[in-house]
Amino acid sequence: MGNIEDIVGSLENKIRNVLHKIELLKLENSKLNEELANNxxxxxxxxxxxxxxxxxxxxxxxxxxxxGSDDNKRETKLKINALIRDIDYCIAQLSE
Incomplete structure (x- = not known):
């Protein structure tokens, strides 16, 4: 009879330990979810x-x-040409 009580007591302790670990894991999971949201x-x-x-x-x-910085001369010329084309187009539209 004592042997069965020892087994039941051991099982109860193991179940308590597992439940405690589950609670710890839930807390850790909650903290990690908060950290993830913050990140x-x-x-x-x-x-x-x-x-x-x-x-x-x-x-x-x-x-x-x-x-007209020295680094972007080609780009500057292209931009000026594009602006001239736009102005020419606007003038042509106004002339019509």
């Missing part, structure tokens, strides 16, 4: 910042090409 928000903010910096870079590059 997603940070990533989204960083991606928006990257887009903003890319737009600024393109605007600066365009400004430099219009100003």
């Amino acid at each position: 997603k928000q940070v990533l989204e903010a960083q991606q928006k910042q990257i887009v903003s910096w890319e737009e600024r870079y393109e605007a600066l590059k365009l400004a430099n090409s219009i100003l």
Whole structure:
């Protein structure tokens, strides 16, 4: 009889340990989900910042090409030619 009580007691202890581990895992899972959500928000903010910096870079590059910096002479000429074509088109539209 004592042997059965020992087995039942051992099973109860093991079940308690498993339930305790389940609770710990649930807590850890909850913390990890919160961390994941925070990281997603940070990533989204960083991606928006990257887009903003890319737009600024393109605007600066365009400004430099219009100003005629030495690095972008060819690009400057192409941009000026495109602007002249646009102006010519507008004049032609107004003439009609």
